[in-house]
Structure formats: structure tokens, C-alpha cells
Amino acid sequence: MSHLFTLTVAQRESIYREKLVGHSLGELAQKYHCSLSCVRRWWRVGRDRGVDGLHKPRAVRPGKGALSEFEPVVAEQTLRLKRLHPKRGATRILHDLATEPVLTGHILPKRSSLAEFFHQRCPELLHSYHYQPAPPPQARHVHELWQMDGKEHVVLQDGTIATVLDVREPVACIFLGSFAHAVQTEKHWRKLTLHETQDDLRAVFTEFGLPVGVQTDRENLYGRPASEAFPTLFTLWLVGLGIQHHCSRPNQPTDQPQVERGHRTLFDWMAQPDPIANLIALQADLDTARYKHNAVLPSQAGDCQGDIPLQVHPEVLQIQRPYHPTAELSLFSLARVDQFLSQFTWQYKVSAVGQIPIHDYQYGVGTTQAGKTIDVRFDPRTREFIFSDAQTSQEVKRHPARGLDVSTITGLDTPIVFVHQPIQLSFAF
Numbered sequence: 367m368s369h370l371f372t373l374t375v376a377q378r379e380s381i382y383r384e385k386l387v388g389h390s391l392g393e394l395a396q397k398y399h400c401s402l403s404c405v406r407r408w409w410r411v412g413r414d415r416g417v418d419g420l421h422k423p424r425a426v427r428p429g430k431g432a433l434s435e436f437e438p439v440v441a442e443q444t445l446r447l448k449r450l451h452p453k454r455g456a457t458r459i460l461h462d463l464a465t466e467p468v469l470t471g472h473i474l475p476k477r478s479s480l481a482e483f484f485h486q487r488c489p490e491l492l493h494s495y496h497y498q499p500a501p502p503p504q505a506r507h508v509h510e511l512w513q514m515d516g517k518e519h520v521v522l523q524d525g526t527i528a529t530v531l532d533v534r535e536p537v538a539c540i541f542l543g544s545f546a547h548a549v550q551t552e553k554h555w556r557k558l559t560l561h562e563t564q565d566d567l568r569a570v571f572t573e574f575g576l577p578v579g580v581q582t583d584r585e586n587l588y589g590r591p592a593s594e595a596f597p598t599l600f601t602l603w604l605v606g607l608g609i610q611h612h613c614s615r616p617n618q619p620t621d622q623p624q625v626e627r628g629h630r631t632l633f634d635w636m637a638q639p640d641p642i643a644n645l646i647a648l649q650a651d652l653d654t655a656r657y658k659h660n661a662v663l664p665s666q667a668g669d670c671q672g673d674i675p676l677q678v679h680p681e682v683l684q685i686q687r688p689y690h691p692t693a694e695l696s697l698f699s700l701a702r703v704d705q706f707l708s709q710f711t712w713q714y715k716v717s718a719v720g721q722i723p724i725h726d727y728q729y730g731v732g733t734t735q736a737g738k739t740i741d742v743r744f745d746p747r748t749r750e751f752i753f754s755d756a757q758t759s760q761e762v763k764r765h766p767a768r769g770l771d772v773s774t775i776t777g778l779d780t781p782i783v784f785v786h787q788p789i790q791l792s793f794a795f
Contacts (some may be wrong), residue, residue: 373400373408378420381405382412402647432483437472444480445487451489456480458757499591501621502581502612508538508682511579511612513625514567516558517633518549520648523641528648531563532632533570534625538679539667540660541628544652545571548645558586560599561777568691575685576697579610581622588613596661596712596724596742602775605706606698608687631659700772704746707770712742713756722753727768731754735762 381394395405411419433441440463447462448454452461456477463474475483484492505511513534520528530752531541541728545566549555568582582588589598591613601611614621632655642648658663664672676682689697714722720733722740731740731753739756744767753763773779 373398375421378408378412379417381408382417382420385409417556427720431486432479433475440472440474441483441487443469443484444475448488448491450486454468456484459493461757474605499594499615501615501618503579505537505579508535508679509574509577510537510687511581512536512542512570513581513593513622515583515622515625515629516585517629519555520546521641522648524644526550526645528645529555530629530632530648530652531558531566532625532628533567534622534628535574535623536622536681537668538682539665539670539675540679540682541632541656542574543567544632544656545569546643546645546649546652554789557585557587562602563587564603564777568689568694571689572691574682576607576609576687576689578694579612580604580614581614583614583619583685584616585624592706592710597707599725599769599775602706602770603698606699606700606703606772606775607689607694608699632656656737659752694776695772695778698772698776699747703770703775704744704749707744708746710743714740714742716740724751725769729763729765731763776793 377398381398385391388451390411391402391405395402398405407694408420410487430635433444439786443457443463443466447459447466451459451462458729460474460477461742463469469734500732503511513536519534522528526548529547529549531543531545531547533544534540535542543566547558547562549558584590587598587612588600589595591611592601597605597611604611619626632652642651642768654742659675661676662668663674665675666672667675670678714724716722716731716735716738718733718736720736721728721730723729724742729751735755740762741754741756741759743752743754745752745764749767749770750764751767752761753765754761
């Protein structure tokens with residue numbers, strides 16, 4: 367059906383003249399195969415402006431919204447660049463627009479106009495405090511993704527405050543390990559240390575082998591995914607052993623329900639009228655409860671359906687990737703760590719004294735960069751951090767990476783000299 371812009375001048379004149387002699391607008395719309403509003407529009411133009419008005423194209427109202435006063439190609443390229451680089455802000459996108467060949471000679475908008483345009487056209491690409499990352503993957507087979515979590519503030523009869531670290535196999539529905547730690551201090555209690563956590567996992571690795579992945583919450587010890595923040599030593603230790611570290615979403619304990627529910631299961635079986643006497647008794651009770659859950663008592667968890675977990679999933683005892691603490695340094699690959707780090711870019715705001723903190727080290731980039739946002743990348747060839755201006759991508763400084771050696775990451779002293787060799791990462795699910 368024709369519309370306002372496809373009627374010829376002759377058709378417009380015919381509509382006007384035929385309406386003058388008595389034809390209805392409905393008849394004319396049917397005759398010229400167009401809408402009633404189209405006929406009414408041209409009849410009113412002829413009535414108000416005469417035949418000459420029918421020869422002129424319809425006036426087009428100026429567009430509304432950000433960038434409507436600029437050439438359409440400007441908005442097109444702006445939206446394209448924002449979708450291509452969603453983390454870049456208005457300042458950086460404006461710089462990118464200035465280098466686009468297709469925009470040569472075009473007037474570009476101000477930064478404030480770009481920011482308004484982003485809010486109107488692609489608000490989903492803007493950073494938000496309500497950002498929710500994707501949930502961690504679901505394991506399909508045993509030893510694909512262990513879950514690990516600590517039950518804190520367990521008060522014992524002798525006054526000891528303990529934390530119990532549980533490691534759970536969600537597919538087989540068994541407890542891989544439960545470890546009690548005394549964490550009281552003179553005035554308070556503390557979190558588990560990296561070395562305590564590593565030693566607990568080493569015991570589980572020795573019994574069951576290395577898994578494909580380990581899932582934790584976002585405690586400071588574990589950190590956040592490397593795509594969000596520079597990885598912790600815990601993450602790098604797992605990566606060096608060929609294990610992928612997954613983090614639950616913020617404030618989402620349901621992302622690892624098996625280990626969360628496992629705390630309650632163990633402590634329900636251990637429930638006594640009086641608190642457990644001491645740390646030794648707590649560990650003994652944990653070992654007994656873990657054994658009964660895995661190998662003696664029927665379970666309704668997962669696909670056990672009232673059967674004993676180890677009878678349903680005996681394959682959990684088959685070690686696919688053997689481990690022994692004395693062989694860890696031969697299994698650990700710093701090259702794998704370097705390749706992992708080289709995949710990401712992290713952003714930091716430079717302090718007033720021109721420094722950027724990474725782990726326990728300060729890297730100077732100059733007081734001229736104070737207050738600026740800096741992109742940080744890792745060069746696996748030289749084992750250096752590359753610091754670049756986040757807006758211009760211009761390199762500002764390079765520094766050798768500190769605290770990323772085998773001894774610091776593993777907590778093991780070693781005379782091994784690192785020789786860089788590319789290693790293929792494989793974290794398949």
C-alpha cells in the first residue's frame with residue numbers, strides 16, 4: 367500500500383481536486399491504495415496551500431534525542447564503537463571517533479552528548495552498581511568442579527574459636543575433606559590464611575587427584591574472577607596446577623548449594639548437648655561424620671535417591687590427575703600462570719603519589735598520572751606489567767612483575783629456574 371512519501375505529484379493533485387467535487391476521503395484512499403490519514407494529509411495541504419503546496423515535499427521534523435543534530439553516520443559509528451568496546455567511556459569513544467576515516471570532515475559531538483546518547487540508545491552497556499555476573503558453570507561429571515567454603519565461628523568448650531573448611535564434590539554428593547582450624551586471636555578471630563587453605567586442598571588432591579575446577583565465594587583470600595580484578599595468589603596457584611578457579615556471584619550462596627547445605631549436614635550429625643571439647647575432638651567428629659555420609663548412610667542428595675553416595679558414584683575414587691605434595695613443583699607451571707595473566711586488562715586509578723598497588727607491591731607510574739585511570743596488562747615474554755593511559759592507550763611505564771614467582775605463589779621454596787615455554791590452557795566443561 368502506498369504511503370505519504372510514495373504518492374506522485376499527479377496523484378496528490380487528483381486527491382485534492384476530486385475531494386473538491388464531492389468524493390469522500392475513504393473513496394480516495396481506496397482508489398489510490400493508501401491510508402486514510404495519507405489522503406487527509408494531502409487534502410489539507412491543497413486546501414491550505416493550494417496546488418503549489420502539493421508540489422513540495424513534506425517538511426521533516428528534526429530528530430529528537432542525543433546526536434540528532436549531527437550527521438546520521440556519527441550516531442551509527444558511535445553506537446558501533448560502544449558495542450565493540452562496552453567498557454570504554456564517552457571520553458575514550460570520542461577519541462576513537464576522531465580517528466575513524468569515515469568521519470573525516472564531520473563535526474563531532476561533545477563528551478556530554480555522547481554520555482547522554484549511551485544512556486538513551488544502549489543503557490545495557492553502561493556500568494552499574496547492580497551489575498550481576500554470569501553464574502558459574504554446572505558440573506556434569508565427578509571432579510569437574512569442586513565446591514569449597516568455610517563455616518566460621520565454631521565455638522568449642524575450651525574457648526577455642528574454629529573455622530571448618532569443607533570441600534564438596536557436588537556430582538557425587540560426597541565430602542572430599544573437612545578441616546578444622548583454630549582461628550582465635552587475643553581480641554578477636556581471623557580468617558583462614560592462604561597456606562592453611564593450600565594445605566587443606568593438598569590433602570584432598572592427594573586422595574582424589576586434581577580436579578578440572580574449584581569454585582569458591584568471593585572472600586578476600588579467593589578474590590574475584592580475573593576479568594573483574596587482578597587475580598589472587600590462590601587463583602594463580604590453582605592456574606599453575608592446571609585448575610580453573612570459578613567464583614560464585616556476589617551474595618548468591620545458592621550458586622554452590624551443595625557445600626552450603628553440607629555444613630549443616632555435618633554439624634547436625636555431630637550435634638551434642640554440650641559444645642565439642644576442643645579442636646582435636648572437632649576434627650575427629652568431622653572425620654567420622656564425613657566417612658558415614660560418604661560410605662555408610664543413605665542419602666537423598668543429588669541422584670543418590672536413598673542410596674549410599676560412594677555406591678552410586680564409585681568413579682569418584684578413580685584418580686584422573688594424580689597429585690602428591692612432593693611432586694607439586696614439577697606439576698606447577700609458571701608458564702601457565704603467565705599465559706593466563708596475559709589474557710586480561712585491569713584498570714586502576716593512580717594514587718596522589720603516582721602509584722598503583724598490585725598485591726602487596728606499589729608500582730610507580732609518575733605523579734603526572736595522579737588521579738588518572740590506567741590500563742594494566744601483563745607481558746608473558748618479559749614478565750613485565752605494562753601501564754597505559756586508559757583513554758589514549760599510550761604506554762606510560764613498564765615494571766618487572768614482583769611477587770609472581772613459584773615460591774611466592776605456591777608457598778614452597780624451590781631452586782627451580784623458570785624457563786618460559788608456551789602452554790595451552792584447557793579448562794573444558
